[in-house]
Amino acid sequence: METPRKWEEMTWQEKREERFKRWLNPPDVKFVSPEAEKLYKERVTRFMKAIKLEEPDRVPVMLPTGNSPAYYAGANFRNIMYDYEKARDIWIKYMDDFGDMDTFSGPMLIPSGKISEALNARIHKLPGLGLPDDSPMNQFVEGEYMMADEYDLFMRDPTDYALRVTMPRTIGLFESFRKLPPLNYFMMGEAWVAALADPDIRKTFQTLMDLAGEYRQWRAAQEEVRNIVLARGYPSLFSGGIMTGAPFDHFGDVLRGTRGIFLDMFRQPQKLHEAMEYQLNMLRASIKGFPMTACPLCIMPLHKGDDTFMSDKQFEEFYWPTLRGVFLAMIDEGLVPMPFAEGKYTNRLKQITDAPRSGVVWWFDQTDMAEAKRILGNVCCIAGNVPTSLMMTGTTGQVKENCRRLIETCAPGGGYILAGGAHIDTGKIENLRAMMDAAREYGVYK
């Protein structure tokens, strides 16, 4: 990690300043023109000031572009899964057509089709792989991938548990890993060498190795988009941080499922707490010493903590303490957690104020933004929340009007990023333009 001297002795704000400097002056980007570099710096500065609860030149915007460039070009999610070069060309063309934006990124969470076929994941459905060919989204398949009595097994050795239990349950290709012997044994190294002779296990490894070329191509196309986007002066918000979530969601979404986790909250709350603490400690270990990267923002999609899934009391007891722990670990390392609160967080606002001032950016989906400003305005930067429905079906006039109201409510004093409540896919480019126009027209600080 390229850290200045005495990194450990710096305050979190000083560490963050170092990361901000790196964000503002990316050493690996060759800007296409001085103009592009100037724009890049202006845009990053806009976000940094908003994060620090200061007033920038104007309200920064995260357009909910999502995967709409695919549809703009007449392609769809599934096409992009299979043709990486085409995807790259589509995204670059879209960027050129659109013009001024504060940030832009390549295709979001669109995996390689060939690799997805081979992985045969049970936890994901994709267009053409479990979903209709023309589906514009992937679908997570919730299930009880971890049984109620397996918390101890998880805590005893999380990687062993992932390798030999969860991976075979969630991903078809790793079915054979059920037969792997534990890797943590001190005395029987030869046992797993022998396991490599098992034809099914060999087949899994062989398939993985055969896919490596495909992965490299997919990855290269992604890298290319990323580099071009940056070189043209558009900062990326999503490519530098740690992508993680709330410890509660780690168990609630991925492992135990909604039904399982809610039973656990009543039947074995202590186990759940222990496991979440365990997960938090592991996250702490991976956050500590996190390298200097392109951008210090850590996007954290949140799910089961919203107003509809649990009571205030449950949030207080089960959701918030370990989520706050993740925030603090990130903040302490100079990173900026950016929770994306999916659903509605209006009830939660009063419960999430306990964090270092300006340490977090809360991005809201369906939360009451006036309340958010009132309660969190002096605590942290907030982002949101033009409804996706409006973005997809409204007129440009309606979009601009909605943005104007949001800016009036949230922008005063700084600490606001204009954003969508979620991302669009098959929407209209004019509405994205209207949103950008609104920021320039109504969002200027004087």
Add this chain to the structure above:
Amino acid sequence: MDNVKNWKELTPEQKREERYKKWLAAPGVKFKNKEAEKLYKERVTRFIKAIKMEESDRVPCMLPVGYFPAYYAGYDLKTVMYDYEKQRDAWMKFMDDFGDMDTFMGPGLVLPAPALEMIDHYMHQWPGHGVADNVAAYQFVEREYIKADEYDKLIQDPTDFWLRTFMPRQAGAFAPLARLPHLTAFVGIPLFYLASFADPGIQQAYRTMFKAGEEVMKWMDTISVVGREAIERGYAAFGGGFSGAPFDMLTDMCRGTTGIIMDMYRQPEKIHEAMERLIPIAIEEAVSLADAALAPLIIMPLHKGNKTFMSPKQFETFYWPSFKKLLLGMIDEGLVPLPFAEGDYIPRLEVIQDMPRASMVWYFEYMDMAKAKATVGRNNCIAGNLPVSTVIMGTPQDVKEGCRKLIKACAPGGGYILSASASVDTGKIENLRAMMDAAKEYGVYK
């Protein structure tokens, strides 16, 4: 022991009885003839009675055969490490020529050198590879494989530690595995597993592991006939698996002597935490090894707990409590631990004697056996300790006389296995015969 009903409800004693039954019945073994089966049962009974602190027909004997069959056949350790057929033939010839023994093990400890070369194994030197061609033993290469600040990796996620920290330093071919991602982080997004497989270094590591795996299988296929043949001819199966003391696992394999001694002063609590972590894993490993074997004996070579390495206080603080916990854990599962105390254990006798009656075997190297009989030997079976120097250099008469004295001191009342202080390599077959003769001549219970 899945085949035993209500296994979980049995007491440790009942579990041990079940394991003894399996040892005696030798399921799946096709004895050469009735006589072989009869001899097998007699010999196993001899050992079981000794462990149970009962008098059998005579004192059982573990001959210190070691690598001797290689030299007896006119080869040396180097030759049989590289030539599996010669390895097999040498051990078969010794078995044919020797005749009556209570137990005889195949050459399982003669490792396949070609596989070790393929993976560029650092942890051992062997004849022709780090030590001279004519050396009759391996040399373990102690080193600080794990750094002082890496205990938490082991404590938090043992398999991850094993895979990404320990293995890459254990063998040159595994070095790229250090670049593997942390598997637990990606349970929900399977695509990221692929990233590591696109890394050419990691691909090469897997290919090498497969190749080495094939070599290990070739070796196992060749030599496994010896072990099977020995049992079919009526020699008692003996080793049910290997294990060790938690302190030694950390010292020998991870921190090295210098490292661990520093840690004993600088961060004693980390040693304790790590050992606590290893205990359940070691128990599980021992159970799975013994379940796959006939005999319930877990052979545990001990190193750093002897008189020369640490003070009595250090032994009682760092070595014994975790080791005892591991022993008791194994005993609870009906296993019979057989620690082999290398070096001087005389000052340890008082501390280690407090174990459940007839639950284990203490095998001593440097020991006052009369004192051992009066302490540890009152509760549990002891084994030892005719000096290897006598077995290699002495006359058959010297050997017989040494054995006679040992039997006189240790055999009364049962609970003794005649054995040498270590194994021989370049000795004489007459001296091994003399030892066997002594057991039959002086060791008969009346």
